Amino acid sequence: MSDPAILTEGLTKRYGSTTAVDELTLTVASDEIFGFLGPNGAGKSTTIGMLMDYIRPTTGSISVLAQDPQRDVVDVHSRVGILPDRYRLYDALTARQHLELVIDTKRVNNSPASLLDRVGLDDVDGQSVGTFSQGMEQRLALAMALVGGPDLLVLDEPFTGLDPHGVRTVREIVHEENDRGAAVFFSSHVLGQVEFVCDRIGILHEGRLVAEGTIDSLRAETNVGSDATVEEIFVSVTDGPVLTDESSPETTQ
Numbered sequence: 001m002s003d004p005a006i007l008t009e010g011l012t013k014r015y016g017s018t019t020a021v022d023e024l025t026l027t028v029a030s031d032e033i034f035g036f037l038g039p040n041g042a043g044k045s046t047t048i049g050m051l052m053d054y055i056r057p058t059t060g061s062i063s064v065l066a067q068d069p070q071r072d073v074v075d076v077h078s079r080v081g082i083l084p085d086r087y088r089l090y091d092a093l094t095a096r097q098h099l100e101l102v103i104d105t106k107r108v109n110n111s112p113a114s115l116l117d118r119v120g121l122d123d124v125d126g127q128s129v130g131t132f133s134q135g136m137e138q139r140l141a142l143a144m145a146l147v148g149g150p151d152l153l154v155l156d157e158p159f160t161g162l163d164p165h166g167v168r169t170v171r172e173i174v175h176e177e178n179d180r181g182a183a184v185f186f187s188s189h190v191l192g193q194v195e196f197v198c199d200r201i202g203i204l205h206e207g208r209l210v211a212e213g214t215i216d217s218l219r220a221e222t223n224v225g226s227d228a229t230v231e232e233i234f235v236s237v238t239d240g241p242v243l244t245d246e247s248s249p250e251t252t253q
């Protein structure tokens, strides 16, 4: 069996008295599409930041494509396509120029035109990004993540700002990339789409992984009914505080 795309063990990030990510142990296989869900402030972006070494963990370990993102940062960044939650584009540059920058940085030989075509920006190839709508920026950021045919795509809220055509495009790209052999790890609040796209999901709540599995297995585990939506599963596991060993009624009796 090949190495997992992502492996974290006991991964924890504290900011002062706030524990953003709490003992996260997670495995994402090299051939799967994994949806990483959770309410606002649950710790999703912090986790993604740690996977890419934008944020240093307080404790715990991380392996991305069998490499250490702190020690092997250049290798990890060359093999991962990242759509971060906050990205900076250059108003004066065109979409093509943005892609050329990433192509040069990754030292690959991709066609900016075909990447723009994939994300539906072929007709604004030479337009400066300062004139782009939010959805157009999001499409460009996705195209930048696709440069180099990454082994792992990490997408933080890829559906943000997209119209229904854009949402469909993202869905198709996620499946195409997975068919090509890439693992896909993405966070999203658009739970209806998650259902169409993911092999497995993990739900983070107050920094803790409170559910993980296929949608069918989570329906069974959470007793929400065999035809429950992802939204119903989500609400059932994130409604109320996380019970820890210390706070669980069983251990306090």
Ligand SMILES: Nc1ncnc2c1ncn2[C@@H]1O[C@H](COP(=O)(O)OP(=O)(O)OP(=O)(O)O)[C@@H](O)[C@H]1O
Pocket (backbone or CB within 6 Å): 015, 018, 019, 020, 038, 039, 040, 041, 042, 043, 044, 045, 046, 047
């Ligand atoms: N730099 C920071 N300093 C202090 N606290 C932070 C910092 N970054 C994040 N946090 C806190 O960590 C927690 C997790 O934040 P994070 O952005 O990872 O959540 P999220 O699940 O991505 O949320 P959302 O769905 O709203 O994007 C929150 O309580 C947040 O306030």
